[in-house]
Amino acid sequence: MNVDIVVIGGGPAGLAAALSAYRAGAQQVVILERDFELGGILPQCIHDGFGNFVFGEMLTGPEYAQRYIEEIEKTGISVMLNSMVVDLDSDKKVTVVNPEEGVVTMKAKAVILAMGCRERTRSQILIPGERPSGIYTAGVAQRFINMEGLLPGKKVVVLGSGDVGLIMARRFSLEGGDVEGVYEILPRAGGLTRNVVQCLEDYGIPLHVSHTIVDIKGKERVEGVTVAQVDERFKPVPGTERYIPCDTVLLSVGLIPENELSRKATIEMDLTTGGPVVDESMETSVPGIFACGNVVHVHDLVDDVSQAAEVAGKGAAACVKGTVERRDTVVSVKKGRNVSYVVPQIIRGHPKEDIVFYLRVKEIEKNVKVIISSQGEVVKEKKERIVKPPEMVKVQMEKAVLENVNEELHFDVIRLGE
Amino acid sequence: MTTNEKIKKKLEKFLEKKNLSSIKVSVEDRIVTIAGLADTWDDVVQIGHYAGSLKGVRGIVNNTKSRDITERKDEAQSFFRDSGIRMKLPGKTDVVIIGAGVIGCFVARELSRYNLDVVVVEKESDVACGATKANNGQIHTGVGEKSGTLKKELCAEAWPLYQKIAEDLDVPYEKNGLLILLTEESLPQWVPSFLSRIILTYIVPYFVAHRGKSVGDTPRVVNRKELLQMEPHITKRAVKAILMPGYGVTCPYKITIALAENAVENGVTFVLDTEVLDIMVENDAVRKVATSRGDISCRTVINAAGVYADVIAGMAGAREYTIHPRKGSILLFDKTEGYLTHQVSELRFPQDPHTKGGGVLETVDGNMLWGPTAVEVSDREDTSVSKSELETMVEKYHPAVPEFPLNSVITYFAGVRAATYTEDFVIGPSRVRGFIHAAGIQSPGLTAAPVIAKRVVDILRKSGVPLKEKEGFNPVRKAPPVFKELSAEEKTELIKKNSRYGHIVCRCEQVTEAEIVNAIHGSIPAVTMDAVKRRTRAGMGRCQGGFCGPRVAEILSREQGLPLERVTKKGGGSYIVASKTKVVS
Numbered sequence A: 001m002n003v004d005i006v007v008i009g010g011g012p013a014g015l016a017a018a019l020s021a022y023r024a025g026a027q028q029v030v031i032l033e034r035d036f037e038l039g040g041i042l043p044q045c046i047h048d049g050f051g052n053f054v055f056g057e058m059l060t061g062p063e064y065a066q067r068y069i070e071e072i073e074k075t076g077i078s079v080m081l082n083s084m085v086v087d088l089d090s091d092k093k094v095t096v097v098n099p100e101e102g103v104v105t106m107k108a109k110a111v112i113l114a115m116g117c118r119e120r121t122r123s124q125i126l127i128p129g130e131r132p133s134g135i136y137t138a139g140v141a142q143r144f145i146n147m148e149g150l151l152p153g154k155k156v157v158v159l160g161s162g163d164v165g166l167i168m169a170r171r172f173s174l175e176g177g178d179v180e181g182v183y184e185i186l187p188r189a190g191g192l193t194r195n196v197v198q199c200l201e202d203y204g205i206p207l208h209v210s211h212t213i214v215d216i217k218g219k220e221r222v223e224g225v226t227v228a229q230v231d232e233r234f235k236p237v238p239g240t241e242r243y244i245p246c247d248t249v250l251l252s253v254g255l256i257p258e259n260e261l262s263r264k265a266t267i268e269m270d271l272t273t274g275g276p277v278v279d280e281s282m283e284t285s286v287p288g289i290f291a292c293g294n295v296v297h298v299h300d301l302v303d304d305v306s307q308a309a310e311v312a313g314k315g316a317a318a319c320v321k322g323t324v325e326r327r328d329t330v331v332s333v334k335k336g337r338n339v340s341y342v343v344p345q346i347i348r349g350h351p352k353e354d355i356v357f358y359l360r361v362k363e364i365e366k367n368v369k370v371i372i373s374s375q376g377e378v379v380k381e382k383k384e385r386i387v388k389p390p391e392m393v394k395v396q397m398e399k400a401v402l403e404n405v406n407e408e409l410h411f412d413v414i415r416l417g418e
Numbered sequence B: 001m002t003t004n005e006k007i008k009k010k011l012e013k014f015l016e017k018k019n020l021s022s023i024k025v026s027v028e029d030r031i032v033t034i035a036g037l038a039d040t041w042d043d044v045v046q047i048g049h050y051a052g053s054l055k056g057v058r059g060i061v062n063n064t065k066s067r068d069i070t071e072r073k074d075e076a077q078s079f080f081r082d083s084g085i086r087m088k089l090p091g092k093t094d095v096v097i098i099g100a101g102v103i104g105c106f107v108a109r110e111l112s113r114y115n116l117d118v119v120v121v122e123k124e125s126d127v128a129c130g131a132t133k134a135n136n137g138q139i140h141t142g143v144g145e146k147s148g149t150l151k152k153e154l155c156a157e158a159w160p161l162y163q164k165i166a167e168d169l170d171v172p173y174e175k176n177g178l179l180i181l182l183t184e185e186s187l188p189q190w191v192p193s194f195l196s197r198i199i200l201t202y203i204v205p206y207f208v209a210h211r212g213k214s215v216g217d218t219p220r221v222v223n224r225k226e227l228l229q230m231e232p233h234i235t236k237r238a239v240k241a242i243l244m245p246g247y248g249v250t251c252p253y254k255i256t257i258a259l260a261e262n263a264v265e266n267g268v269t270f271v272l273d274t275e276v277l278d279i280m281v282e283n284d285a286v287r288k289v290a291t292s293r294g295d296i297s298c299r300t301v302i303n304a305a306g307v308y309a310d311v312i313a314g315m316a317g318a319r320e321y322t323i324h325p326r327k328g329s330i331l332l333f334d335k336t337e338g339y340l341t342h343q344v345s346e347l348r349f350p351q352d353p354h355t356k357g358g359g360v361l362e363t364v365d366g367n368m369l370w371g372p373t374a375v376e377v378s379d380r381e382d383t384s385v386s387k388s389e390l391e392t393m394v395e396k397y398h399p400a401v402p403e404f405p406l407n408s409v410i411t412y413f414a415g416v417r418a419a420t421y422t423e424d425f426v427i428g429p430s431r432v433r434g435f436i437h438a439a440g441i442q443s444p445g446l447t448a449a450p451v452i453a454k455r456v457v458d459i460l461r462k463s464g465v466p467l468k469e470k471e472g473f474n475p476v477r478k479a480p481p482v483f484k485e486l487s488a489e490e491k492t493e494l495i496k497k498n499s500r501y502g503h504i505v506c507r508c509e510q511v512t513e514a515e516i517v518n519a520i521h522g523s524i525p526a527v528t529m530d531a532v533k534r535r536t537r538a539g540m541g542r543c544q545g546g547f548c549g550p551r552v553a554e555i556l557s558r559e560q561g562l563p564l565e566r567v568t569k570k571g572g573g574s575y576i577v578a579s580k581t582k583v584v585s
């Protein structure tokens, strides 16, 4: 089967990318989604907090997804559900399995990767101890509670203070579960401040920073955990151990972009983000393969996902039409002081419109300036009252500014007054 | 002085030196019984080992307690679990096999060749739940075992059988060979470097190769250049290696499940979720086995109860050894597919006599595996992995493949070796007629299993059990289809027949709903999440069931007609969810 654009993944990224590609003139657009419904992670996020920027109102996850799904239904975009992509090569050949047709291969002019991310597990952070049931990643617990109406456990210890973990701490409390506390190895919360306030403080759940779990007990079901304080090098401090009886351990210890297919297609990866290296139109190192959403880097807000996905959709449509123009030399984006990563990592085209850069800092700092320079000259500055690793910083670079940029673009976060 | 007296004297002298004269020793029929109180568990193990090393000793029953361990499950106790399987318990049979690990299952399948009624009783809800599910899966040649041990003898006899076994049972087996690495660190620091070079280039390789030949292998010394071509990822510190081509690797739980299925097809009955609580003996002969589900009359009992073998033997009044559990932890990484083409083990002197095995290898599924450790534990069911073990494994095995990314760990687990103090297998009849030991089956027990089974059959034959070959015995078992391994055409064809093959449930390992349903309805039904995992790999990939866990639980609940609250990870109280939510959203 030959098509113009295949979108892999029907979460917010895939939906927005498909829509924008279609609106930009792409003819045959197909969304392949392995689940039985569209929306990605959103159907299980029944709290509100979605769409503040895109729609100017606070929606729940399912509501946010529904807005896009309704738009999709009005178009000629085809959607294949229960369809899992099992292979992708650099020629944009997509192999998909579904219960109706079996194994189908599609040849696309452009592919948009929107596979989202998965949660880091207990083993990946090497928590010692026994291996009973009752250890869940926050997203799995969320699925049980919100989708199946089942409570995974009653007495909960949360490790990690990522957003999903915070939201689930509140959810357990609402369901009558007892959340003993949230333990975070870093000296600060991992999730958005708004979630720390609304999910922990409002419910009287203590947050213990610079703490971790050093042992898990229980032969069948979890019986308890030992927590301990850690030093600056994250080593447990002897003598600070405390045993907490519980039946459930909830992990919110990070998300990993889901890039198995990207690797199969030999796409170049960014080791810091865990996602593909992309240019300003979200095109990866393999021509014609684009990527957006959590598969590129983990986003805090769905609105940013949708916006970046629109860029990818447009880029893919232009690629199909063959209207892409390239610079002679690629501009590479460099990360400087207090910058953990910047996306996009390269600029390949001539500026046609503004580019939004997403960056994450390494450390919390107050009263800073993001300074962007090229060949020794500052091309843009943006003041921020506070920057924190959990909250992505966005910098919009105007088309006019970009015209003067060559070879390199440096991002530094500098404290004001320095 | 008789042998018994000599043994007693020596041991008493040892205890005196250790200031442990309060510990009592008796020796009967060259079986030593030790009782009393020591300070630490390490002391208990040390005393046992010393006794086990004495000449002429047949077995060590070490009832010594220690002050640091207050609780030790030595006596029978109830583990009764109810996972919802209803297996009928026959009231009468010819042979009861206790334990459905690789040993119990091999014996069962071997006995299914004959016209005998055989029942396997297992306390867990699945086969392969003990040491059998948590080991390296290496098919050793016996090269590392001490000469004169049963371990070495049986291992050497067993490894050449695996090709055929794997074909018959349709299980993975790869004879990929072991590279024993000699590196700059193989000898202790104090050996002068000129001497070290001579020893490493001329003496050790030929010594090791000689040992390899003695177990029927065809070893070859490989020089550094060739070695680094063969295995580009191994350490550049290597100076030479000895290739042992006889070494192989299999999947220990898959082979056990296959054996059990084949045994069932040939008429053996398995009763899972059923614990043996007592054995009734009359006139020094076995009469009956009492289980948590009722009694089974029988004349022959085969004790293949792993770490509980001494407890079971005690029930029959045939406690001729004590098991001191030795835990081994294993570290497993994401798939690497061909990072290594052989198993690799770095030789270091002095060697730890209890962990010669192990090293670095790729499992039959393509995951990198490091391990195991060796830690004496007092708790037979201690399968925890401690921080120090995690560190030890990295320290011990990373140097062999120094560039391997540590952050690709996907899981770690531990198994417990059923070691006796004589540190050898105990296979044979006992003082109770009809009660047969297949005990002390530590490493390389997986390898030796087929030969252990044959020995057990020989013992039965010698003891007068009539063994008439069964007509229509079928040694061949077919594994159910593995979707991921099929061609696109085959996949489509399967999906056309059964659309559940088109529904991929575990995305990391690409396991379909149909495969999970097959496992649940297999002849040894998978009734828990872990049982499904062992049969299908659903949940064994890099996300460790994060995505498919809830879905597998739903399928288990649906297929068994059980509410989700009763689905468990591994039976007993290992439930997945506690209750329904207050407000169903």
Ligand SMILES: Cc1cc2nc3c(=O)[nH]c(=O)nc-3n(C[C@H](O)[C@H](O)[C@H](O)COP(=O)(O)OP(=O)(O)OC[C@H]3O[C@@H](n4cnc5c(N)ncnc54)[C@H](O)[C@@H]3O)c2cc1C
Pocket (backbone or CB within 6 Å): A008, A009, A010, A011, A012, A013, A014, A032, A033, A034, A035, A038, A039, A040, A041, A042, A045, A048, A049, A050, A051, A083, A084, A085, A086, A114, A115, A116, A117, A139, A142, A163, A164, A167, A258, A261, A292, A293, A294, A295, A299, A300, A301, A302, A303, A305
């Ligand atoms: C618990 C939780 C709470 C959150 N709370 C908020 C909030 O309050 N406000 C907010 O703005 N944001 C929130 N977010 C963040 C936001 O939801 C995510 O950033 C967003 O869902 C990411 O979208 P995505 O499309 O990249 O990925 P996903 O939503 O994960 O979608 C990826 C899709 O791809 C499919 N897929 C993957 N691989 C394949 C394949 N091989 N073949 C076919 N299909 C495939 C998946 O099934 C999935 O449907 C939250 C996220 C979580 C998890």
Ligand SMILES: Cc1cc2nc3c(=O)[nH]c(=O)nc-3n(C[C@H](O)[C@H](O)[C@H](O)COP(=O)(O)OP(=O)(O)OC[C@H]3O[C@@H](n4cnc5c(N)ncnc54)[C@H](O)[C@@H]3O)c2cc1C
Pocket (backbone or CB within 6 Å): B098, B099, B100, B101, B102, B103, B104, B121, B122, B123, B124, B127, B128, B129, B130, B131, B132, B133, B134, B135, B136, B137, B138, B139, B140, B274, B275, B276, B277, B304, B305, B306, B307, B308, B312, B327, B328, B329, B330, B357, B358, B372, B373, B414, B415, B416, B417, B441, B442, B443, B444, B445, B446, B447, B448
């Ligand atoms: C870490 C580690 C690595 C190893 N690596 C290797 C290797 O690479 N190669 C190799 O050849 N060997 C290896 N071994 C050894 C090998 O795993 C064992 O020798 C083998 O699995 C022993 O099998 P088994 O059937 O005797 O014991 P188990 O698998 O422990 O089975 C005993 C069974 O008896 C049941 N049982 C106990 N009490 C009762 C009761 N009262 N009623 C009913 N049932 C009962 C238990 O539940 C259990 O299922 C390793 C062992 C460990 C621990």
